[in-house]
Amino acid sequence: MSTSSVSKGCFVFKPDVQKKKKSSLGLEDYFNHGCEGAETNEMRFKLFHDLWNKTTTDTELLQEELNRQILDNLLDFTKKSYSTRQQSDWASQMRASEIPTAALMLGVNVPDHDMTFQSLSELLQQSVTPHVACVQAKECTALKHLMKRVLERLMDTVVAFDDEDEDEEAEQRSTQAHKNMQCSLSSLCEWYNTQTKKSDTPGKKRKSPSKDHHPPIVIIFKDLEAFNHRVLQDFILTCSRYIERLPLMFIFGIATSPSTIQHMLPHSVSSLLCIELFQSLSCTQHLATVIDKLILTTHFPFKLTGKVMQVLVSLFLYHDFSVRNFIKGFQLALLEHFHSQPLSVLCCKKKEALRNVTLLSHTDLERIRKLPSFTRYVEKQQTEEQAELLKNDAHLKEVCQQLIKDLDKYHKNYYPTLKCLHALTSSLPRYPLGKQIRELHLICLEKSVWETEDYHSALKLLKMLAKDELIASLQRCAEILHPVKSKKMKSALVQLEDMLAKFKQLDVLVPAAANEVVQCEEETLTSPVNNLQKKTDLFQLQKALLEMKESRRSKKQSPFEILRSEALEFFDYLVKSHLSPPECQTLHEVCYYSSSSTIRRHLNATPRISIQAALRSPYYYLLNENLKTEDGSVSNAAPDICLTYKLHLECGRLINLYDWLQAYATVVSAADGHDPDSDDFGKVDDVKHARFIRAVSELEFLGFIKSTKQKTDHVARLTWGGC
Structure with a gap:
């Protein structure tokens, strides 16, 4: 194979036999270094390990099912x-x-x-x-x-194979x-x-089709x-x-x-x-199922905030459409949450979380007092209660147990209501609240959905739904609420079933009432129309049009329209009661991971920026005191690739290799302590030339320069900035 590289080379690094092997650390040991001063490292590691295994098992089963x-x-x-x-x-x-x-x-x-x-x-x-x-x-x-x-x-x-030549040409005859x-x-x-003869041996029984x-x-x-x-x-x-x-x-x-x-x-x-x-x-349907089973459920205590969720969804939609990588990102957020948040010991099922509250130390309780959500909660209390919450650890534990119960109730009511709202709005024209449930979930995580313009647009469209479409949507909502064990959701299910029963009764009761409404509408509308047919002046025409407009406004609603309005008011009440953002809930920090920048940095890597930072500041990577500088410049004692990188930043689009080599030799001579007035200062010998060629080849491999035929002994610069 041919190559256009500046040079070719093979480098061998022999291992140091006498160097002792470092003792390897286990996963738990690495995990314990995440929170200094935390006393719940072992408990948090166990919770994290159980949730990690549950995530892996559930997603594999889901993959097989799909x-x-x-x-x-x-x-x-x-x-x-x-x-x-x-x-x-x-x-x-x-x-x-x-x-x-x-x-x-x-x-x-x-x-x-x-x-x-x-x-x-x-x-x-x-x-x-x-x-x-x-x-x-x-x-x-x-x-x-x-x-x-x-x-x-x-x-x-x-x-x-008995080939004549291992390196025969690719264009050989077929x-x-x-x-x-x-x-x-x-x-x-x-x-x-x-x-097949072995399987045909007499006396053997075939146990499966594979035999x-x-x-x-x-x-x-x-x-x-x-x-x-x-x-x-x-x-x-x-x-x-x-x-x-x-x-x-x-x-x-x-x-x-x-x-x-x-x-x-x-x-x-x-x-x-x-x-x-x-x-x-399709991968989007697969992702929707994974989100429904892994995120939009109360069986999994770990949650994602809107920004973290948006990062994972964006990486899925704009990079690889890989559900597997989405799950890896979710598991990375799980690891980061339990690794960096000492209070994640409460991120578990309700019974276990209530038990863990009683085991919290004074340091952990002080961390709870510093949580933004808990600070807002304390500010709403009476003065005496505030003093108890800030000073009495036993009282704080009792209050935390109640807050954990409230957070669990919030999730049990949030997800069914979210799915019901999605069932109602997912088929509307132009999808004001999104076609996929993840879009609606992101809206609800970031703000109060009932305060958005899209929500009001969806309500207007729902008020124009036909009877069959509305009944089908209500039946889907009843199927969603049926398995939910929450008391409020059971009460909502009873009201919803009553509405469905009333809609079914309309088929029997409506015909007579509908005829009366139609006759009344015809009478109210025909009188102004008859006046329009007569010869009238401009004033009479304006008066007749106003009467028609008022008659349309004041027309009597049909029984179906009354029931439809009641159903939409009922769902509007559910949305306003149970779809508040999680930031409004006290102690939401214990189970919601919010560091979107960390997830983006790990999953959406920027190798060019990292490489440029290493070449520009080698001290922070090599930790060599000789490389430390105060003004941010590169030391003369830096590795050759750092020196050549710094010098190439001073050049234009095309770089003359000879001039580049002369500048490099001058810098290296100064680093070696040679006298600037001597004849050997800046002189290029075989060693400097070899070191320079190797550094240039490394820059070419990293993508900073490339060979060019525009000028002899020149290379083209491929990147800009990074000074």
């Missing part, structure tokens, strides 16, 4: 293709050269695909065939590499490649025949778009020649579009595949 349908469909396709091949009319239903192929559309959330393919491989091995091989493009750059990976994973052994591959597939045929006489051979291509077109074409052409001897099946993992197969494979190759398309659940 992928169950598409995995079942793939299993059915595999079994159907296998059973069809076993029948006598195989040739009539499928040509002998066609390979059954499942095109699995997984979406662009590539980090989530590994878990899906792992589950698929396990299910195939359990219920269909033991012969399953998964391959990736990065390990199959050539045809022989692809075949080697497939054979090794099917045969569970090391496969060697016929020669086919000849090499035929020999390898012949060995696969022999191995497969040996395996059938001739199970299929399934090859899974995880990332089809990344495969080399020529390699994939040659592999398919080769496999098609052995389809009569080997029951091969392909599964293509596609992230973009089904048309990818047409772009990668010509018709002569794609015609050898019998393709069936399978569509997986």
